[in-house]
Amino acid sequence: MTKRITVTLNNEIRSLAVEPSDILLDVLREVLGVKSPKIGCERGDCGACTILLDGKTVRSCLILAVEADGHEITTLEGLSQSGLTPVQQSLLKYNSFQCGFCAPGMVLSATELLGKNPSPSKDEVKEAISGNLCRCTGYEPIIDAIVAVGKKAGKRA
Ligand code: FES
Ligand code: FES
Numbered sequence: 001m002t003k004r005i006t007v008t009l010n011n012e013i014r015s016l017a018v019e020p021s022d023i024l025l026d027v028l029r030e031v032l033g034v035k036s037p038k039i040g041c042e043r044g045d046c047g048a049c050t051i052l053l054d055g056k057t058v059r060s061c062l063i064l065a066v067e068a069d070g071h072e073i074t075t076l077e078g079l080s081q082s083g084l085t086p087v088q089q090s091l092l093k094y095n096s097f098q099c100g101f102c103a104p105g106m107v108l109s110a111t112e113l114l115g116k117n118p119s120p121s122k123d124e125v126k127e128a129i130s131g132n133l134c135r136c137t138g139y140e141p142i143i144d145a146i147v148a149v150g151k152k153a154g155k156r157a
Pocket of ligand 1: 039047
């Protein structure tokens with residue numbers, strides 16, 4: 001039996017019918033047309049499906065769509081509505097990605113971290129992105145780019 005849920009997706013209220021067993025990742029991609037959360041391991045290991053749920057990173061492959069009812073979802077699409085954020089700009093500057101498959105999850109994890117800790121250390125960045133697997137880069141250009149955002153913010157303060 002379907003259930004009607006309402007979510008705020010990237011600042012827009014969306015109401016839709018879902019099956020009780022529908023996975024949020026699948027609903028985001030296939031029903032709501034949001035493609036930045038990627039289908040990776042589908043068991044919580046890789047972070048490719050990361051979204052912000054009420055401002056906190058979660059793996060959308062581990063959440064039922066019905067559990068998102070009444071909550072606020074932000075994906076990469078929502079983050080960039082007014083242009084690239086400082087963390088995205090820094091990741092670009094540092095050529096942080098190759099294939100880019102991990103990029104949405106990395107950006108959202110970094111965004112959550114910088115929201116709580118505007119000037120994180122390298123170790124704090126490593127910890128924050130530890131749930132996001134990158135097959136391509138060895139992580140260094142990603143970590144350096146995120147640390148650089150914090151350093152810039154520190155100079156401005
Ligand atoms: Fe969700 Fe890998 S697809 S953690
Ligand atoms: Fe390819 Fe990270 S850039 S997985």
